[in-house]
Amino acid sequence: MSARTGEVYRVAWLPGTDVLHGTCHCGAEHTAEDPVAMWEWMLAHPEGHRPPGATARGNGS
Numbered sequence: 001m002s003a004r005t006g007e008v009y010r011v012a013w014l015p016g017t018d019v020l021h022g023t024c025h026c027g028a029e030h031t032a033e034d035p036v037a038m039w040e041w042m043l044a045h046p047e048g049h050r051p052p053g054a055t056a057r058g059n060g061s
């Protein structure tokens, strides 16, 4: 399959751990031990995502 959507998600296991490390197409990064939690995080974009440059200052929840 070729990905041409422009939205790229990358998920990889951190070697030697049970931790997943994911990178959203927006540049936000996230780690989780549960693959389901990882996908929920990605699918929840942009909720909970903090792209580089964005300043989190208690802006809502």
Ligand SMILES: [Zn+2]
Binding pocket: 024, 025, 026, 027, 028, 045, 046, 049
């Ligand atoms: Zn995102």
